Amino acid sequence: MKTRVLLFAGLRARVGAEAIDLDLPAGTPASGVFDHLGATPAEAARWRAVTRIAINMTYSAGTTLLREGDEVALIPPVAGG
């Protein structure tokens, strides 16, 4: 299941890429993408705790199951306005 994951701000700097393309098993929940960023489980858990997830430009629960072609964005704490 092809999934594009967009990275921003501090998370983009840490991972070293604006986007990564993953091939995930069908039925993977959105929160599962944190396990594919190259971090230790403890560090992935820290990010998962404060990073929101958007699927196709809409905030979504981490439990939402991903579908083929979804564009996932990981949204670290925002600071607009």
Add this chain to the structure above:
Amino acid sequence: MTPPCSISITTAPLELDGAYRALDDPTTGAALVFAGRVRDRNTGRPVRGIRYATYAAMAHAEGERIWAEAAARWPVRRGVIWHRIGDLAVGEASVLIGVATAHRAEAFAACQFCLDALKERAPIWKEETYTTGDVQWIDDLRSSWPAAPVGDSAGTSSC
């Protein structure tokens, strides 16, 4: 039907005159524009400048959602939701939120709602440069992740 709102995520300087013009409507007695500006200090440290980055398509979509919610709660007639991205100096406007309504009470309330919602929800991030030369993403969680990029990287590193 949702009343019109000018929504813009732009690198161009934000002009107050333009915002007021976008709120023109002879049925409205109240036109209110809030301007957020870059301050010279944050958490006690002197700021030299700010760089805003965004997930532009979603910021625009979220702006539309916020306006629709405001329109459902208050009798707004026109709106402006403008955010600047890129490099800004101290004193420059980062955001203009504007509302035009028949009367003033709902203008203040709707404007505050849109601003607060934008600050909480818009996918926009801020990287501050201090006079010391230090650069930091606001709310960045310092961690000890390895510096090497992951194997499936599709893009190049850029903040």
